[in-house]
Amino acid sequence: MGLFLNIVIDGTAYGMILFMIAVGLSVTMGLMRVVNLAHGAFALVGGALAHWFQQDLGTGFGIALVAAIAGTVILALPLELVLYRRIYRMGELQQVLATIGLTFLFIATINLWQGSALLVIEFPQALRMPVDLGFRTLPAHRLAVIGLGFAIILFLWWLLDRTRFGVRLRASVDNRDIAAAHGINTDMVYLATFGLGAALAAIGGIMGSELLPIEAYYPLRYMVLFLIVVAVGGMGSILGSFLAALGLGILETAARYLLPDAATISFFAIVILLLTLRPNGLMGRV
Amino acid sequence: MRDHLVPIVMGLVAVGLFFAFPYDLAFLTRVLVTIVLVLSVDLVLGYAGIPTLGQAAMFGTGAYAAGLFAIHVWGDPLAGLVVGAVAGAAIALVSGLVLMRTRGLTVIMLTIAVAAILHEIANRARDLTGGADGLRGIRMQPVLGLWEFDFIGRTGYWYALVVVIVVYVGLSILTRSSFGLGLRGIHDSPERMRAIGAPVYWRLVTAYTIGGGIAGIAGALNAQITQLVSLEGFAFSLSAEALIMLILGGTGRLVGAVIGVALFMTVHHFAAANDPFNWLFVIGAMVLVVVFFLPQGIISLPGILLRHLRGGRDADRA
Amino acid sequence: MQTGLEVRGLSKNFGGLVVSEDISFDLPSGARKALIGPNGAGKSTFANLVTGILRPSSGTIRFDGSDIGHLDEAARVRLGIAKTFQVTTLFRRLTVRENLRLGIIERERRGFGLFRRADRDAAQEAEIDGLLSDFEMTDLADVPVENLAYGQQRLVELALTLSLKPRVLLLDEPAAGVPSSEVHLISDAIARLPEDLAVLIIEHDMDLVFRVATSIVVLVQGRILVEGTPAEVAADARVRELYLGGGHG
Numbered sequence A: 001m002g003l004f005l006n007i008v009i010d011g012t013a014y015g016m017i018l019f020m021i022a023v024g025l026s027v028t029m030g031l032m033r034v035v036n037l038a039h040g041a042f043a044l045v046g047g048a049l050a051h052w053f054q055q056d057l058g059t060g061f062g063i064a065l066v067a068a069i070a071g072t073v074i075l076a077l078p079l080e081l082v083l084y085r086r087i088y089r090m091g092e093l094q095q096v097l098a099t100i101g102l103t104f105l106f107i108a109t110i111n112l113w114q115g116s117a118l119l120v121i122e123f124p125q126a127l128r129m130p131v132d133l134g135f136r137t138l139p140a141h142r143l144a145v146i147g148l149g150f151a152i153i154l155f156l157w158w159l160l161d162r163t164r165f166g167v168r169l170r171a172s173v174d175n176r177d178i179a180a181a182h183g184i185n186t187d188m189v190y191l192a193t194f195g196l197g198a199a200l201a202a203i204g205g206i207m208g209s210e211l212l213p214i215e216a217y218y219p220l221r222y223m224v225l226f227l228i229v230v231a232v233g234g235m236g237s238i239l240g241s242f243l244a245a246l247g248l249g250i251l252e253t254a255a256r257y258l259l260p261d262a263a264t265i266s267f268f269a270i271v272i273l274l275l276t277l278r279p280n281g282l283m284g285r286v
Numbered sequence B: 001m002r003d004h005l006v007p008i009v010m011g012l013v014a015v016g017l018f019f020a021f022p023y024d025l026a027f028l029t030r031v032l033v034t035i036v037l038v039l040s041v042d043l044v045l046g047y048a049g050i051p052t053l054g055q056a057a058m059f060g061t062g063a064y065a066a067g068l069f070a071i072h073v074w075g076d077p078l079a080g081l082v083v084g085a086v087a088g089a090a091i092a093l094v095s096g097l098v099l100m101r102t103r104g105l106t107v108i109m110l111t112i113a114v115a116a117i118l119h120e121i122a123n124r125a126r127d128l129t130g131g132a133d134g135l136r137g138i139r140m141q142p143v144l145g146l147w148e149f150d151f152i153g154r155t156g157y158w159y160a161l162v163v164v165i166v167v168y169v170g171l172s173i174l175t176r177s178s179f180g181l182g183l184r185g186i187h188d189s190p191e192r193m194r195a196i197g198a199p200v201y202w203r204l205v206t207a208y209t210i211g212g213g214i215a216g217i218a219g220a221l222n223a224q225i226t227q228l229v230s231l232e233g234f235a236f237s238l239s240a241e242a243l244i245m246l247i248l249g250g251t252g253r254l255v256g257a258v259i260g261v262a263l264f265m266t267v268h269h270f271a272a273a274n275d276p277f278n279w280l281f282v283i284g285a286m287v288l289v290v291v292f293f294l295p296q297g298i299i300s301l302p303g304i305l306l307r308h309l310r311g312g313r314d315a316d317r318a
Numbered sequence C: 001m002q003t004g005l006e007v008r009g010l011s012k013n014f015g016g017l018v019v020s021e022d023i024s025f026d027l028p029s030g031a032r033k034a035l036i037g038p039n040g041a042g043k044s045t046f047a048n049l050v051t052g053i054l055r056p057s058s059g060t061i062r063f064d065g066s067d068i069g070h071l072d073e074a075a076r077v078r079l080g081i082a083k084t085f086q087v088t089t090l091f092r093r094l095t096v097r098e099n100l101r102l103g104i105i106e107r108e109r110r111g112f113g114l115f116r117r118a119d120r121d122a123a124q125e126a127e128i129d130g131l132l133s134d135f136e137m138t139d140l141a142d143v144p145v146e147n148l149a150y151g152q153q154r155l156v157e158l159a160l161t162l163s164l165k166p167r168v169l170l171l172d173e174p175a176a177g178v179p180s181s182e183v184h185l186i187s188d189a190i191a192r193l194p195e196d197l198a199v200l201i202i203e204h205d206m207d208l209v210f211r212v213a214t215s216i217v218v219l220v221q222g223r224i225l226v227e228g229t230p231a232e233v234a235a236d237a238r239v240r241e242l243y244l245g246g247g248h249g
Helices: A002-032 A040-055 A061-087 A092-114 A140-162 A164-174 A176-181 A186-207 A223-233 A238-258 A260-277 B002-020 B025-047 B056-072 B077-099 B104-124 B154-176 B178-188 B190-195 B200-226 B236-249 B254-271 B276-293 B298-317 C043-051 C073-079 C096-107 C122-134 C150-162 C180-191 C206-212 C230-235 C237-244
Strands: A130-132 A137-139 C005-014 C017-027 C032-036 C058-063 C081-084 C168-172 C198-202 C215-220 C223-228
Touching (some): A002 A140, A040 A092, A092 B104, A140 A238, A164 A186, A223 A238, A238 A260, B002 B254, B025 B154, B025 B178, B025 B200, B025 B236, B056 B200, B056 B236, B104 B236, B154 B178, B178 B190, B236 B254, B236 B276, B254 B298, C005 C043, C017 C043, C017 C223, C043 C081, C043 C168, C043 C198, C180 C206, C206 C230, C215 C237, C230 C237
Parallel strands (some): C032 C215, C081 C168
Antiparallel strands (some): A130 A137, C005 C058
């Protein structure tokens, strides 16, 4: 029972991180039909900025977090305007190449700026404090991640279901041309969505830095992982990404606990089996 | 005759390079091995239109198969190449049976995943593969019993060159055959291909398997010449770089694969010798320039320049 | 044993939505049948059921007396059931000649030939030349299809389909997208089709339908409303009301 609970808690925390980073990727894939292999770079940028604010500027964690998210968005928006807008119109393969090229540039830039060592982000005392759950103690940080994940999915649900932006976004996902014909400024919807995706990736990158350590090669190292979450969840589906991220997080954690020698292999094997059975993912539309 | 001119010139250049750069044979041989790998990507992606980012799966498999074969069974190089080809083709066949049922982004991701799985297996099976230390102790017998592999790499260079030529000629024949035309047909329109009665799935599986065999040969060649197999053979960056080289040179033409590799690796040789991170600046910028401005690859550059020049002259006249 | 296509009690539903219901239908050798009906009547679904893109929920499809319901699309084409698409679907980057070459190669089951050059078969090239001259496209032989006008692409698609030497031919809105000044090219080409070929034409252009079809099937909401000669169909009160608006014939 203790083992089971451990797997659930650790897996859920891990899954929430995956969700925060991958949800933006999923929405951009579903909405703009762009295969953005550079998406993980936004998590890296967020993490690197947070590290820089803390270590070099000496700010506290809270300020570093907010400033890093803002910085990531400030970087992402012009990128969307200048580069991604043109990438949307390319073929799948050109998209893959262009975004791999971008990924390489991100890695090289972060390395030039911060070096290739691990970029540590210190969590405040409140998050490092151990919490006793009865069957084990674990850092408050892990519970905070889980809470934050639920808060984000609720926020996204509210945003999509209850706001005008959500109506426009859903209309654009369903059919861009019809949305545009109804006077929706799809370019603005794309820009805002891209920025939101980058912001969430930055949050995920920072909050998940304990599980997925921030360093220059981050976007390449975890690229497959993020892509798998999107593929399993179904492109463009926020709920799909959420379920896929939680499922995969728990699955990988379980594999690590139960089959430490074959964890990666069994993880991939299950993913391949799943995608063979459901090529469009859990919540994917045909 | 015109069809054969460019390959013959490239062959002569390769012969000339041997004499011009006798101290860079290790690098030149690496270029040749990479050409074999990128030719296999060209068949799979350039002709058949299968978007792959996992050709390293077959390269690495061929390398380990040939390395293990040389250590435990027989050190004959040609037999090793055959083993590498069969191993690469087998992995491509098994994974292709699943991959070719999916499309687009899913194919791309699953090809990456297959390579990642094999990487992990090779890493775990330390007793067999040497894990992260790599597979060592490969000793090759002389090629055809006549040419001993030497320290400077002369034999290795000629051996690799002959393999490149054989693969190139083989692919020239294949891509002009009925099967090759059918692959271009599938690339253009799988729906139409089915509507003229072609079993598209099996064609793609076949193409992927042949491409896997060729990538396996590349891996085997690398193992034999460097006498080392490392986990790098399964690395994502190898697949990505192979794809980038092909796109640089231009897809769907065998010449493009050769030009792309030569260009990429030459730049790499000089621009990035010591600092892998600065190299990423170069390659990232290179990829973006090609994707945004030369979608047909470097191979199209002369044509574009010519058109601009002519256009300029026409404008003068007008 | 009957030759040609024989459809009995064919139904198809997607979830709860019935798109084809109890369709029975014969297309013997030499037939010139047209399938008409308002948008959403299930014409395309029916075509997809016959060609094997969709599997029926119930009912049988027989060809020359044997059940072909279990065969996939490509296998049915190899038996001789060919089609043209509603939106022209060709090998766009290949030349007209290469398109036709592929058709012949597949018909002769040489598509897995790995070694012989595809363009070095004298009989095959002679057959391509014949098709090109039949369609008056000899000049366009070496032009990539994507550079042709849409009407010409339509003809290339028809030539490609005929290169398969089909026994049954489904033409899915052959005049769709073709400028009205060029529609006669299509109807002329249809008029010249081999006599023993069974032809089913799905079309909106009533002029074309009445010019080429000897029998018309009217499909409404997934069911056959009426089947008969053009005169019978044109005179049918339900058809006039529902579809022709009383204005035709």
